[in-house]
Amino acid sequence: MYPFKILAAACLFTAGLSSAVNAAQCGNNAGGFNAWKSAFAKEAVAAGVGQAGLNALARAQYASGTIAADRNQKSFKYSxxxxxxxxxADTIVAQGRKRKARDASFYTALESRYGVPAGVIIAIHGMETAFGHFMGDSAVVSAITTLTYDCRRSAFxxxxxxxxxxxxDAGAITNTTKGAKHGELGHTQFLPGNALRYGVDANGDGRVDFYNQADALASTANFLRQKGWQPGIGYQEGQGNFEVIKQWNAAGVYQKAIAIMAARIDG
Known part of the structure; x- marks a missing residue:
């Protein structure tokens, strides 16, 4: 059996956050980043961030590689x-089938609790990090604060x-923890706010660790369920749960690929 423990509700965003939106001045280059960090620190305090988090913010560096990646997202252009x-995709499916067979009890437990079939979770895991083989080389805090400072999508x-x-603050990451270019972290590349909100301690060690496979995959299943996944409903394009897959990634080709690969893994 695999124990599951949802991250404490105390970690959810505080109600005061929305009132502080836009207090820090955004920018389109590195020049204003330090001034922005000073202003954003006040918003962070109002939102309940503690000293460890503030220290990480102070150490954050403008991530020019993140900005370059954000300006050149090719996935939206591919057929x-x-x-x-x-x-x-073929490699993900082949390896995914082996993983499902090898860890059948784990995926059965996930589906029993959250209603999400193994194929969907495995396809996301394979797509995001090649099953944990590459989880990113960008500092998460620097990447995500750079994107928040950047004027294009600050509010998001x-x-x-x-x-x-x-x-x-919770000790789940540090200011040097590495993730993807947009600040996504762990085996399935959660954005930090989603990690905080939907994180699950699946291995029962008392902490949520997105660099632990069990925690990351259970958290992924929990995210999908909380976003409206309905057990027993189809997830191909045009079916009910496909709308939930859309909540994971905004690229239409990504959404379709996950659904197709998941069906092949589960087939």
């Missing part, structure tokens, strides 16, 4: 067949910046 070829990333700082 479905091209996307699946580039992302190695602000809760995730606060989330990252609260994860530092």
């Amino acid at each position: 479905l067949s091209k996307f699946m070829q580039v992302r190695g 990333f602000e809760p995730h910046a606060i989330g990252a700082l609260k994860l530092v």
Whole structure:
């Protein structure tokens, strides 16, 4: 049996966050980042971030690599067949089937609790990090605060910046923890705010660790269930649970690829 423990509700965002939105001045280059951090620190305090999180914010560096990646997201431009070829769909499916067979009891427990079939979780795991083989080389706190400072999508990333700082407070990450270019972390690349909100301690060690496979996969299943996943309902395009897959990633080709690969893994 695999124990499951949802991250404490106390870690959820505080109600005071929304009132502080836009207090810090955004920018489009590194020049104003330090001034922005000073202003954002006040918002972070109002949102309940503690000293460890504030220290991580102070140490954050402007992530020029993150900005470059944000300006050049090719996945939105690929056809479905091209996307699946580039992302190695056949390999993900082949390895995914082996993983499902090897860890059948774990995936059965996940589906029993959250209603999400193994294929969906495995396809996401394979797509995001090649089953944990590469979880990113960018500092999570620096990446997510840079995106929050950047004027393009400040409002979207602000809760995730606060989330990252609260994860530092909780000891789940540090200011040097590595993730993807947009600040996603762990085996399935959770944005920090989502990690904070949907994290699950699946291995029963008393902490939520997104770099632990069991915790990350259970958290992924919990995210999907909380976003409206209905057990027993189909997840291909046009079916009910496909709308939930859309909550994981905004790229249409990604959504379709996950559904197709998941069906092949489960088939």
